[in-house]
Amino acid sequence: MEKVNFCLSCGQRLETRNIGGADRKACPSCDFVHWGDFSIGVGACVFKDGKVLLVRRAQDPGKGRWTTPGGYIEQLEFIEQTIEREIEEETGIRARAKKIIAIRDLPRAVHNVYIAFSMEYLDGEPQADGIEVDRAGFFSWEEMQTMNVAPLTAWLVDVALHQTSLSGLVMDKDPIVPLEMYGLFRSI
Structure with missing residues (x-):
């Protein structure tokens, strides 16, 4: 059971109730669950000249390991904006x-979901920010074999390198019905 004890909406002490077949913390005063x-x-995965952009983590988790650039989404930020911002930062x-x-x-x-994007390189030369990462560069698959690459990163680069089609989930910029403020992705 989560360590949340008070309602994030009204501050009332939460109670445990069975909701949707699971015990959940719920507010007895409002509709917060x-x-x-x-x-x-x-x-x-950003590729340039057949090499993938990697960063070496300067902080935990993963300090000293090479990973693809990334981060956690902000509350009011679309995920594609997050990854574009994180790469540049x-x-x-x-x-x-x-x-x-x-x-x-x-x-x-803390249930963690990680979404990996294929990215189109636009411009710039890799420079580590010196805070979250202490090195950055483009590396070949062969170079990666001698580096301290995080296992998930090796898997992601393999996925990117061995895509057998152009399919994937792409942003749906023109859905059949207007859904303002939704980030929509569809398979092609």
Whole structure:
């Protein structure tokens, strides 16, 4: 059971109720239900001249490991904006989100979902931000074999390199019905 004890809307002490077949913390005074603790991360495979953009983490988690650039989404930010911002902040590279190529689901105390994008390189030369990452560069698959690459990163780069079609989840910029403030993705 989560450690949340008070309503985030009105401050009332929460009670445990069975909602949707599971015990959940719920407010007896308003309609607030604590559905759980979640985090959503994003990462990206940006290729230039057959090499992928990697960063070496300067902080935990993963300090000293090479990963694809990424981070956690902000509350009022679309996920494609998050990954474009994170890449530029961490490396100085400007890239545009093309499609979602993979999703990693990690259920635990804080359930973590990680969405990986294929990105279009626009411009810039890799420069580590010196805070979250201490090195950045474009590396070949062969170079990666001698580096301290995080296992998830190796898997993501393999997914990106071995896509057998152009399909994936792409942003639906023209849905059949207007859905303002929705970030919509569809398979092609």
